[in-house]
Amino acid sequence: MTANAETDYDLEEEVDSHLRRIFYIKPKCDSPKCNPYIVEYFGVLSLKDLRAPERKLWVIYFCKQPELDKTVGEIHQKYGKKNMFDLYRTPVFSGAALRASVKKHFSELKWFTNGNLLEAPPKSHFNDERVVKTITDLHHLEQQRLYNYIMVKHMWFHRYK
Template identity: 55%
Template sequence: MFNSVLLGLEVDSCCLSMAGNRPNLEDKLEKYWRRLFYLQPNAEPTPLDPCTVEYFGVFSISDPQAAGRKLWCIYCCRKPEIADVVESLRQKYGKKNVYEIYQKPTFSGVGFRKIVKDYFSELKWLASGNLLEAPPNSYYNDERFVKTVSDLHDKEQRRLFDYIMVQHDWFKRYNDQKPPPSRH
């Protein structure tokens, strides 16, 4: 289902409903995007299920044995699974050594995790599994790391938005039924 998370809108679907029996914004977007991407139309409105939205997040991990070691753990999962991820990390590294510094709903958590991992791997960081470790002489701290991940997220959102707008322009250009202007 296409929803407002794709465009970066974080709005409750209940506040999008309109007066009377007019369709809400989610239904209008669903119908339009199905026409835009040549998908089969739905007969009934599709409800927004918040449990299907993927979240991408980052945990900062402080290692008590090595004070100069900078570790971050990236994850992607659905909303109900976040508590399990947090609990497993806190059991592994200790409750007071793990804290969350970033969390955003994404269109594809796995794809965004790969983008973040590839970006930091190119900076010669140690990347194994979900862990990212900065080199010992790195100037990255939690704030700088969050700013970089946030910039990567903005670029990804912009890329998705640009793709949708290109599709929209093509659709509008070739499906516009207005007659050409008369020349006098």
């Protein structure tokens, strides 16, 4: 039943609004806050410092798909296009969460983490392949957490249906 005039009365909508008030449930959102069809990406760029070649640097970033080229272009402009290359890029559920997880992991390893820049300590055994493997493992862990959360909610829903 659609309410297209003032005289039309939508009983389902009215009951729904009253039940939401009675049981303190949030009202329905009119429109979704984000577009689910726009993919968010997380990436890592390897950075070579020409002034100090023994330094091992990586730049992490996350952005939505339409802003990907702009974000990578800004990073290239800031650090120099010749000195870096794209090491890792993957679509993620939440780029901010994965970025926080990556920064936390590497800061616990006593790395220098400043903004989006990761720097391995001197005489570190980390190289590009090892950084990619670590970030891939962290991404897999994030996906596993999301899957477990969804499955627990699913089981709870079916148990109390």
